[in-house]
Amino acid sequence: MALIAADHPCTVAGVFTTNRVKAAPVVLDIRRIARGISRGIIINSGNANACTGRRGLDDAKKMCRATEKALGAKGGEVLVASTGVIGVPLPMDRIIPSVPRLVDELSPSGWLDAAEAIMTTDAFPKIASGRVDVDGTRVSLLGIAKGAGMICPNMATMLAFFVTDASVGHTVLNRALGEAVDASFNRITVDDATSTNDSVFVFANGLSGAPRISAGSSGYRAFTGLLKELSTELAHMIVRDGEGATKFLEIEVLGAATRADAERAVRAVSGSLLVKTAFFGEDPNWGRIIVALGTSGAVFNPDRVEVTLNGVKVMSGGVDTGKEKEAKRAIRKRDVKVRIELNAGRRSSRLWTTDLSHDYVRLNSAYRT
Amino acid sequence: MALIAADHPCTVAGVFTTNRVKAAPVVLDIRRIARGISRGIIINSGNANACTGRRGLDDAKKMCRATEKALGAKGGEVLVASTGVIGVPLPMDRIIPSVPRLVDELSPSGWLDAAEAIMTTDAFPKIASGRVDVDGTRVSLLGIAKGAGMICPNMATMLAFFVTDASVGHTVLNRALGEAVDASFNRITVDDATSTNDSVFVFANGLSGAPRISAGSSGYRAFTGLLKELSTELAHMIVRDGEGATKFLEIEVLGAATRADAERAVRAVSGSLLVKTAFFGEDPNWGRIIVALGTSGAVFNPDRVEVTLNGVKVMSGGVDTGKEKEAKRAIRKRDVKVRIELNAGRRSSRLWTTDLSHDYVRLNSAYRT
Numbered sequence: 001m002a003l004i005a006a007d008h009p010c011t012v013a014g015v016f017t018t019n020r021v022k023a024a025p026v027v028l029d030i031r032r033i034a035r036g037i038s039r040g041i042i043i044n045s046g047n048a049n050a051c052t053g054r055r056g057l058d059d060a061k062k063m064c065r066a067t068e069k070a071l072g073a074k075g076g077e078v079l080v081a082s083t084g085v086i087g088v089p090l091p092m093d094r095i096i097p098s099v100p101r102l103v104d105e106l107s108p109s110g111w112l113d114a115a116e117a118i119m120t121t122d123a124f125p126k127i128a129s130g131r132v133d134v135d136g137t138r139v140s141l142l143g144i145a146k147g148a149g150m151i152c153p154n155m156a157t158m159l160a161f162f163v164t165d166a167s168v169g170h171t172v173l174n175r176a177l178g179e180a181v182d183a184s185f186n187r188i189t190v191d192d193a194t195s196t197n198d199s200v201f202v203f204a205n206g207l208s209g210a211p212r213i214s215a216g217s218s219g220y221r222a223f224t225g226l227l228k229e230l231s232t233e234l235a236h237m238i239v240r241d242g243e244g245a246t247k248f249l250e251i252e253v254l255g256a257a258t259r260a261d262a263e264r265a266v267r268a269v270s271g272s273l274l275v276k277t278a279f280f281g282e283d284p285n286w287g288r289i290i291v292a293l294g295t296s297g298a299v300f301n302p303d304r305v306e307v308t309l310n311g312v313k314v315m316s317g318g319v320d321t322g323k324e325k326e327a328k329r330a331i332r333k334r335d336v337k338v339r340i341e342l343n344a345g346r347r348s349s350r351l352w353t354t355d356l357s358h359d360y361v362r363l364n365s366a367y368r369t
Numbered sequence: 370m371a372l373i374a375a376d377h378p379c380t381v382a383g384v385f386t387t388n389r390v391k392a393a394p395v396v397l398d399i400r401r402i403a404r405g406i407s408r409g410i411i412i413n414s415g416n417a418n419a420c421t422g423r424r425g426l427d428d429a430k431k432m433c434r435a436t437e438k439a440l441g442a443k444g445g446e447v448l449v450a451s452t453g454v455i456g457v458p459l460p461m462d463r464i465i466p467s468v469p470r471l472v473d474e475l476s477p478s479g480w481l482d483a484a485e486a487i488m489t490t491d492a493f494p495k496i497a498s499g500r501v502d503v504d505g506t507r508v509s510l511l512g513i514a515k516g517a518g519m520i521c522p523n524m525a526t527m528l529a530f531f532v533t534d535a536s537v538g539h540t541v542l543n544r545a546l547g548e549a550v551d552a553s554f555n556r557i558t559v560d561d562a563t564s565t566n567d568s569v570f571v572f573a574n575g576l577s578g579a580p581r582i583s584a585g586s587s588g589y590r591a592f593t594g595l596l597k598e599l600s601t602e603l604a605h606m607i608v609r610d611g612e613g614a615t616k617f618l619e620i621e622v623l624g625a626a627t628r629a630d631a632e633r634a635v636r637a638v639s640g641s642l643l644v645k646t647a648f649f650g651e652d653p654n655w656g657r658i659i660v661a662l663g664t665s666g667a668v669f670n671p672d673r674v675e676v677t678l679n680g681v682k683v684m685s686g687g688v689d690t691g692k693e694k695e696a697k698r699a700i701r702k703r704d705v706k707v708r709i710e711l712n713a714g715r716r717s718s719r720l721w722t723t724d725l726s727h728d729y730v731r732l733n734s735a736y737r738t
Contacts, residue, residue, distance in 0.1 A: 021663035021671040051659055053672065053688045086656030087689040191642045193657075194664045273560045273642070273725075274733060281734030287455030288562075290420055294390035295563045302390040303422065319422045320456040356642075358730050364643060365650030365726075 001095070002117035003102040004161055005040030005071055010203040012038040012079070013173040015181045017198035023050035024060040025080040026197060032064075032076055036170025039073040041161065041201060042102070044095060045120050045146070047084040048157065050196040059090045066096050070103040083120055083146060083157040083197055115144040118159060121363070122148045123241050128233040132226040134219040137210035139166040141226050145234040148190075148241040157197040158185065160234055166223055167206035168213040175215060176224040177202050184231035188352045190242040191360075192271045202227070239352045244359030247279050250337045250352055253298075257345035261298035265342065266349040268296030276356035279336060284327035286315040289340065304343040310336055370464070371486035372471040373530055374409030374440055379572040381407035381448070382542040384550045386567035392419035393429040394449040395566060401433075401445055405539025408442040410530065410570060411471070413464060414489050414515070416453040417526060419565040428459045435465050439472040450568055452489055452515060452526040484513040487528060490732070491517045492610050497602040501595040503588040506579035508535040510595050514603040517559075517610040526566040527554065529603055535592055536575035537582040544584060545593040546571050553600035557721045559611040560729075561640045571596070608721045613728030616648050619706045619721055622667075626714035630667035634711065635718040637665030645725035648705060653696035655684040658709065673712040679705055 014033045016026050032038070042063050049056050064078040071078065082090070107113075115125035129142040147158030168176070181200055206212075213219045240248055251270045256262035269275055272292040278285040286307045294302065303318035310330040312323050354360075383402045385395050401407070411432050418425045433447045440447065451459070476482075484494035498511040516527030537545070550569055575581075582588045609617055620639045625631035638644055641661040647654040655676045663671065672687035679699035681692050 019660065019663035020667075020669070021659050051656065051671070051684070051688055053686070086659065087684070193641065193643055193660055196660060196663065272562065273729075274562055277730055277733035280730065283734070287417075287420065290390050290455065291388065291562055291565060294388035294565065298389075300389070302420065315420070315456070317422070318420055320420070356730060357734075358727055360642075361646055361649065361725060361727050361730055364646035365652070 001098060001102060002043045002114040003040065003067065003106060004114065004163065004203070005103070005106055006203065006205050008205065009037045009039055009077060010205045011036060011168055011170050011173050013170060013177045013202050015177055015200045017194055017196060019194045019196050021051065021196045023048050023082060023197040024052055024056035025049055025082045026199060027057060028060045028064070029079045029081070029199065032079055035076065037077065038079055038203060039071055039077040040067070040203070041079040041081055042067045042099070043081045043118050043159070044090070045083050045118050047082060047088055047090050048086050048197050049082040049090050051087045052089050055089055059092055062092065063095060066099040070100050079201065081159050081197070081199055083118065083159055086196065111142060111144060118144070118146040120146065121243065122146050126234050126237040126241070128230040130226050130230055132222045134166060134210040134213060134222055137208055139164060139208040139210050139223065141166070141230060143230045143234055145238060147238040148243055157195040158238055159197070160185065160200040160231070162202040162227065162230070164202065164204045165206065165208035166204050166213060167208065167210055168204045168223070172213055172215050172220065173202060173204055176220065176227055179224055180227040180231040183228050184235040187350065188235045188239050189270055190239065190245070190354050236352060239354055242354035243363045244357040244361070245354035246357050247355040248335045248352065249279060249354060250335070250350065252338065252348065252350045253340045253342065254348045255342040255344055256347040256349070257299050259347045259349070261344070262347040262349035264296040265293055265298040265340065266351045268292045269338070269340065270351045270353040273356055276354070279331065280355040280357045282328065282331055284309050284314050284324055284331055289338070290315070293340065298342070300342040300344040306341040306343070308339040370467060370471060371412045371483040372409065372436065372475060373483065373532065373572070374472070374475055375572060375574050377574065378406045378408055378446060379574045380405060380537055380539050380542050382539060382546045382571050384546055384569045386563055386565060388563045388565050390420065390565045392417050392451060392566040393421055393425035394418055394451045395568060396426060397429045397433070398448045398450070398568065401448055404445065406446065407448055407572060408440055408446040409436070409572070410448040410450055411436045411468070412450045412487050412528070413459070414452050414487050416451060416457055416459050417455050417566050418451040418459050420456045421458050424458055428461055431461060432464060435468040439469045448570065450528050450566070452487065452528055452566055455565065480511060480513060487513070487515040489515065490612065491515050495603050495606040495610070497599040499595050499599055501591045503535060503579040503582060503591055506577055508533060508577040508579050508592065510535070510599060512599050512603055514607060516607040517612055526564040527607055528566070529554065529569040529600070531571040531596065531599070533571065533573045534575065534577035535573050535582060536577065536579055537573045537592070541582055541584050541589065542571060542573055545589065545596055548593055549596040549600040552597050553604040556719065557604045557608050558639055559608065559614070559723050605721060608723055611723035612732045613726040613730070614723035615726050616724040617704045617721065618648060618723060619704070619719065621707065621717065621719045622709045622711065623717045624711040624713055625716040625718070626668050628716045628718070630713070631716040631718035633665045634662055634667040634709065635720045637661045638707070638709065639720045639722040642725055645723070648700065649724040649726045651697065651700055653678050653683050653693055653700055658707070659684070662709065667711070669711040669713040675710040675712070677708040
């Protein structure tokens with residue numbers, strides 16, 4: 001368990017899973033966050049409190065209430081996040097008694113401990129921080145995250161929590177967070193699964209003394225830029241920690257006719273089992289990329305497509321370029337950039353994902369035994 | 370290589386891949402089949418003749434021309450199918466000289482040989498046959514197929530060829546084939562990939578002496594029923610031969626609000642890596658099924674969903690039923706039926722697929738080394 005708390009109410013914003021099936025803590029947080037004010041969030045790992053019915057919602061509320069009481073906060077001021085197994089009620093007899101201890105152990109330097117506490121199948125804790133100038137005053141931003149698969153071995157979820165001393169209202173903070181998440185956590189995939197618990201939060205306490213950030217100002221751009229940067233760092237860490245991953249793949253589609261086409265194309269390629277297994281085998285197999293593009297729904301002329309792997313053009317004008325050996329050498333790296341030029345327009349899109357290895361199958365078939 | 374040929378022109382119908390990227394033989398066949406008449410089809414395995422540009426189309430035509438010549442058929446009367454590696458030109462110097470030998474070796478009892486000749490990574494030849502009464506006369510129908518993954522280790526494709534002595538016009542034959550394919554080959558998936566070469570053909574020579582089959586007649590229903598039955602047999606063989614498959618999964622969604630919702634839901638579950646790896650591990654993990662349903666786009670109330678695995682209800686009213694042990698025993702079989710009741714309407718859909726095993730990753734990452 002982990003607790004993130006502030007001495008005084010903060011502005012808060014959140015982005016939540018688009019899965020129709022939402023875990024109890026997500027249902028509760030969506031209601032509470034509309035007020036825009038929070039004292040903090042209590043987090044447990046190991047149990048997602050998802051598909052737990054009426055009891056699950058009651059348990060989430062009880063976690064908040066116990067934390068509010070221990071912090072001396074008002075009713076409704078604390079949020080909750082859970083990650084872990086789906087369909088099992090929370091062990092409330094162990095959770096509630098541990099809340100006062102969490103409050104006692106709160107520390108301004110406890111971030112790494114918190115990042116470790118929220119891990120499930122993660123191989124390493126994920127933390128990122130930075131500073132930026134807002135109208136002449138330095139503001140700080142720090143984030144922690146967990147995730148090693150959109151869904152780990154039934155240990156559903158990616159969670160991320162940001163805190164900042166910037167001064168920013170709920171609406172503006174929401175907008176900044178939405179922009180940052182779109183450019184980062186929404187651009188990664190390990191296994192194309194969106195969990196019932198995915199949540200990203202940002203808490204702003206305003207203690208930097210910097211002027212209040214207004215929408216569209218230079219301060220907004222600076223703050224949102226840093227939030228995007230840190231979100232992208234954490235998102236990349238999640239992909240690098242992807243279950244069984246041996247490769248970090250950047251898939252980029254250029255020259256699409258529409259934004260939707262670019263998105264369809266990049267998602268089809270990054271979701272293809274055949275593309276992912278080919279990269280695990282270090283095979284510069286552009287045929288599988290073309291097959292995925294062709295079923296994506298994106299409009300393009302196959303005879304105008306170009307595919308480049310780590311700088312080596314393997315397909316051009318719809319046919320092979322005869323550079324297989326060179327390409328094979330080029331992709332013998334942890335990081336592989338796949339660049340697909342559709343030559344059908346001016347829209348582009350980019351995603352980060354992993355290969356598909358033996359270990360992915362092992363982790364996802366053998367757990368819980 | 371294989372050759373299927375008739376002494377006299379047959380009625381012919383075909384269904385082809387929906388992939389935007391179509392192999393040269395598919396492009397050629399789509400044009401030729403519009404005439405509705407054919408003497409036969411020449412088939413090669415090992416090379417898909419896909420993404421081979423202008424040369425690929427010329428090569429496909431040359432294969433047809435050489436076969437027409439050897440058979441004494443008219444120009445345009447022969448079709449062609451290819452399956453294998455993408456992006457490599459056909460070895461025409463070996464293909465063309467072997468055509469006369471294929472004609473010499475034609476035999477009415479050569480079907481098993483043909484089924485073996487078109488295999489790529491298939492573990493076994495796929496053949497199915499049956500008879501049915503059309504207006505008092507027996508007609509025969511026989512089919513062969515290949516496929517062991519929608520795409521095998523770059524050995525793209527599922528192909529199927531049916532022959533019958535029924536008498537039936539092009540339009541009616543096309544309709545019967547469309548119905549049969551929708552109920553069979555379009556209801557299976559191994560890795561959610563649709564190849565550049567997928568094709569299904571039916572040739573009808575009319576030699577049974579049965580009256581010509583007209584649309585909507587009892588003869589049509591009988592003939593189409595048999596075509597559906599044999600297509601389903603062959604489609605199931607493809608799934609059972611799926612790369613690395615240890616399970617044959619039937620996924621059924623019931624109680625969807627619309628036909629589209631039923632389809633989305635069944636495709637999301639059967640395409641989920643997490644569901645497929647769970648079944649490989651014989652884990653009755655309904656949480657992963659719910660996660661896939663929740664991202665499918667289908668409209669339903671999570672609290673009303675029921676999930677049954679081989680007859681054991683593991684989730685009901687949106688929560689666990691406490692029957693995990695029983696379910697674990699029930700799915701320790703090669704065949705697993707997954708029944709999902711959404712309780713949101715009256716539409717249903719069903720698909721057949723495989724689990725995802727170590728061998729799938731091995732086959733698809735290690736080939737071509």
